[in-house]
Amino acid sequence: MQKVKFIDLFAGLGGIRLGFESAFQNLGFKTECVLTSEIKPYAVKTLKHNFEQDFLAGDLFDIRNEFIPDFDFLLGGFPCQPFSAGGKRQGFVDTRGTLFFEIERILKAKKPYGFILENVEGLVKHDLESKNDKIGRTLSTILYKLKDELGYNVSWEVLDSIDFGLPQSRKRIFIVGTKDETANLNVNEKHFKPLKTILENGLETINSDFTQKLFQHFEMEDLYGKSIKDKRGGDNNIHSWDIGIKGEVSDKQIILLNKLFKERRKKHWAEKIGIDWMDGMALTLKQISTFHKDENLKGLLDDLVKKGYLRFEYPKKLVREKTENGEKKYRVYDETKPKGYNIVTGKLSFEINKILDPNDIAPTLVATDVLRLAVPDNGGLRRLTIREGLRLFGYPEWYEIPVKETEAFDLLGNTVAVPVVEHVASQLAKIYSNNIVELIENEPIIVNNIH
Incomplete structure (x- = not known):
């Protein structure tokens, strides 16, 4: 069985890893993560709980090229705050934005077969030179580095998790590249599921002055989909x-x-x-x-x-x-x-800032306010559970987050939709299989003559 080695940078919960491994294993490959980089202590704790990991490193700035094992694919959901509408959108002015250049540094030194990079939709038009431009200077710089300087066949696409059977609209840009072909990331079949398909039932509800005031003025069904801000x-x-x-x-x-x-x-x-x-x-x-x-x-x-x-x-x-x-x-x-x-x-001063409609979808989960989302249950309102949060991103049922609730939702608010990554990775797996495996199978066998 052919083995595919990869490194997982800015790993978070390991969502990109899960989607990548699933896609390659479905084509018969064995996968091995040879390095994981993550700096949040509670993310590291979660990664150790869910994955067997031999080489778990910290800050990417501290990882020298010679200490990185050889690998076939680089995975990296590099920090999104510099390009996010929820932040100040400083881009490369923000020191977190410069982490892309650390990715470039590793790709240049290690020359892997390919990569998957993920970021917020806002990266597409960040630092526009003209309103008529389709992409901004930041993305143009990234694509130039990957294609013209490093020589990869690069494609990118903004994909929405709602099209992959997840009841959450979460648009993210995926930038991928290989040594051989340009991947097609288009989605041919789209699947929609409502929020109620991932909700648990019969859990304890919130009984507070806030919820009492809500129900004094509204019936339950009238609260569906309402924001409080x-x-x-x-x-x-x-x-x-x-x-x-x-x-x-x-x-x-x-x-x-x-x-x-x-x-x-x-x-x-x-x-x-x-x-x-x-x-x-x-x-x-x-x-x-x-x-x-x-x-x-x-x-x-x-x-x-x-x-x-x-x-x-x-x-x-x-x-x-x-x-x-x-x-x-x-x-x-x-x-x-x-x-x-x-x-x-200040919407975060309210106990609840949005009541989700079980017949609809959830908004994009954001780390800063996910704890203030409420769902109807048992005649009242309650917060999303961590398990429901994991389901909104397509994580498997065996996956666990063994940290306190605030930390868990911080990680969820910054993670990826696993089925979306699996779709992206499946396109790379096909290219890799068609080119690398055929190359290995067609290599001549050299027999040394013994005298």
Whole structure:
């Protein structure tokens, strides 16, 4: 049986490894992981619990080329925060973004047959030079390095886990390469399953002041798919003031809050304030009075500040800072401008920020808020279990995360959908089988003459 050796970088839960091994083993290969790199202690603990691992290393910066065993494939879900819409999107300016160049360093030194790289969808258009461009300069740089400098046949595709029978929409870019052919990553058959197919039943529900307030205002079915956050809006959003989370408010205050949280996003206020537009700006009493008339307007606003629905603050200005790796952007309070009223938008302050619909799919699981997702069960609401989280990513039932809940969901929020990786890896396995195995089988047998 032909053996395929691989290394697993930024391993996390080992999801890329699972999908890779499954795809190659299905074609009759034996697989061997010769090096795993991971720095989170609770991820390392989980990897040791689930896999037999001879060489488990830490920080990739510390792994010198000569210490890396020879291998056939490199697997790497390199850090996504530098390119994620959920982060500051600094790209290669962020030191985590430079970890791609460590991958390049290893590929250049070890010259494996191929690789699988994974990242967030935001990598595709990160650092766009023009709005008409299909990909940004960051991805262009990565592809240039892999194709033109290292000589691989490279392809990439954004794939959504929902198409692989997982009840979660999770779009990720996969970049793959081989020495022989360009892989086709297109999905021919798509399979959809609702959330209820992975949910457990009859578990203990949350009985708190928060959930009691929810059920005082809504029936269970009316909560399906609802988000609870004081940001943006729409029919699927419940605001904290709708259920009096921070204290009861009057009907007048609800009308005022609903107007303010929409108005503060309008771009003309940025020009009047004298700042670069941002999604949610502090508006002064005078500015608010132009779209909401009430004799006691200041009293209504100050009471909402006291209860915590509003914040009285300076507007924020955009700061551009040049670094040797590019321009860095961030916001700071501009104390030269008058203070105004702004919605307190911290969704993580709420016990639950979204109630999932069992007949629909889950949103993209993010490490920062997955603990605040709720599902209906037993006449009430409860949080997702770790097992349900694993199922949302297609992990096998034997897989376990032997760490505390917060750590487990942090790992899940950053992992990959295993069936998606299996699809990607299966294309590489076919190319590898067609080229390498045939090459080995057709090699001439040299017999030494003995005199």
